[in-house]
Amino acid sequence: MSAPLSTTRAIGLVAGREFQTQVQKKSFLISNAIILVAIVAGIVAMSVFGGGDEERPTVGIVGTSSLSTTLGALGDATGSPLEISELPDADAGRTEIAAGELEVALIPGDDGSVVALTESDIDSTLKTLIDAAVAQEAQSAALTGQGVDPAEIAAAAAQATVTVEAIDPPDPEQGERMILAIVAVILLYMQILMFGMYVAMGVVEEKSSRVVELLLSTLRPLQLLWGKILGIGAVGLLQLAAYGVVGVGAALATDTLTITGTAISVFAGTLGWFVLGFAFFAVLYAAAGSMVSRQEDVNSTSGPLMFIILAMFFAAFSSIDDPEATWSTVLSWIPPFSAILMPLRIAAGVASPFQIVGTIVLMVAVTALLGLVAAKIYQRSILRIGRTVTWKEALGR
Numbered sequence: 001m002s003a004p005l006s007t008t009r010a011i012g013l014v015a016g017r018e019f020q021t022q023v024q025k026k027s028f029l030i031s032n033a034i035i036l037v038a039i040v041a042g043i044v045a046m047s048v049f050g051g052g053d054e055e056r057p058t059v060g061i062v063g064t065s066s067l068s069t070t071l072g073a074l075g076d077a078t079g080s081p082l083e084i085s086e087l088p089d090a091d092a093g094r095t096e097i098a099a100g101e102l103e104v105a106l107i108p109g110d111d112g113s114v115v116a117l118t119e120s121d122i123d124s125t126l127k128t129l130i131d132a133a134v135a136q137e138a139q140s141a142a143l144t145g146q147g148v149d150p151a152e153i154a155a156a157a158a159q160a161t162v163t164v165e166a167i168d169p170p171d172p173e174q175g176e177r178m179i180l181a182i183v184a185v186i187l188l189y190m191q192i193l194m195f196g197m198y199v200a201m202g203v204v205e206e207k208s209s210r211v212v213e214l215l216l217s218t219l220r221p222l223q224l225l226w227g228k229i230l231g232i233g234a235v236g237l238l239q240l241a242a243y244g245v246v247g248v249g250a251a252l253a254t255d256t257l258t259i260t261g262t263a264i265s266v267f268a269g270t271l272g273w274f275v276l277g278f279a280f281f282a283v284l285y286a287a288a289g290s291m292v293s294r295q296e297d298v299n300s301t302s303g304p305l306m307f308i309i310l311a312m313f314f315a316a317f318s319s320i321d322d323p324e325a326t327w328s329t330v331l332s333w334i335p336p337f338s339a340i341l342m343p344l345r346i347a348a349g350v351a352s353p354f355q356i357v358g359t360i361v362l363m364v365a366v367t368a369l370l371g372l373v374a375a376k377i378y379q380r381s382i383l384r385i386g387r388t389v390t391w392k393e394a395l396g397r
Contacts, residue, residue: 014227
């Protein structure tokens with residue numbers, strides 16, 4: 001008679017079996033290949049169609065007036081660069097405006113006045129720049145007429161600068177941080193919900209086919225429970241890691257994403273919080289699955305878990321605009337909300353090291369306690385074929 005398997009080896013064998021069963025499914029391989037291709041294609045499309053330079057307003061100036069230099073300098077200084085070209089005469093300006101090649105054609109007069117030709121109307125920003133350039137040209141001409149060098153006036157004015165010192169300067173990476181936070185929230189929601197249901201469905205499948213009776217002839221119930229959770233969890237972690245590596249790699253390669261350190265830390269944090277969030281719900285989904293004998297009855301026992309996951313998702317999305325809100329900060333300390341709110345806060349750069357460590361400890365502690373309760377339910381329910389086991393029966397002494 002062979003010696004009984006050690007707990008570690010038994011759990012490892014069950015986990016390996018679950019892992020191989022999941023990753024060898026054609027549906028799993030094909031669906032993930034399609035998703036990975038879609039991720040790369042979407043990021044490439046964003047870089048091609050969304051990353052182009054903003055089109056500059058086109059202005060033509062008749063002759064070789066210094067107005068061209070003044071207008072170009074003002075546009076650059078105000079963050080509204082212009083595309084300026086030289087025109088031989090006013091008729092050429094009218095022709096290019098009619099053809100849509102110019103927005104405005106400027107015709108300087110001998111008395112300092114300027115005529116601005118346009119098809120219908122001039123953009124208000126462009127009109128302001130033109131007015132300022134014409135006024136500056138007139139001022140320079142007047143100073144020159146009085147024997148004053150305009151260059152000396154400009155040099156003196158340039159020294160009178162204003163230096164801004166912000167008490168709370170804006171984060172230049174805030175936009176990309178928010179994008180990373182949104183992606184992390186969506187991925188965590190989908191992965192925790194999907195792989196939690198995989199655990200429940202797997203438990204029910206073994207129970208309804210009576211395979212569990214054969215397995216329990218050589219394994220203890222807790223060995224089977226934890227082996228299934230670890231095996232399916234490893235598949236979810238592998239899938240999430242593949243999405244992250246391909247997505248972050250493609251975004252960095254196409255310059256869609258530039259904050260390399262933050263992107264990698266958010267990626268690593270998302271993987272870690274998936275492990276914690278999945279473990280929290282997997283033990284509960286396994287217990288819920290053990291209470292029924294048909295897959296169509298799973299929702300009757302696992303429904304409350306789905307509502308909790310949905311509540312986590314909506315809470316996270318509601319706090320994206322203000323991750324430092326009091327309610328969001330308080331809720332992020334409460335398991336299982338920590339699993340989806342903390343990656344968001346880490347991505348937004350508002351989570352302190354104390355909060356990160358503290359929420360991890362709380363999440364692990366609560367998961368361990370729930371694991372004990374779920375294991376008791378699993379042991380009492382897994383061999384009871386037929387009607388659905390009530391919560392009172394499952395938790396009874």
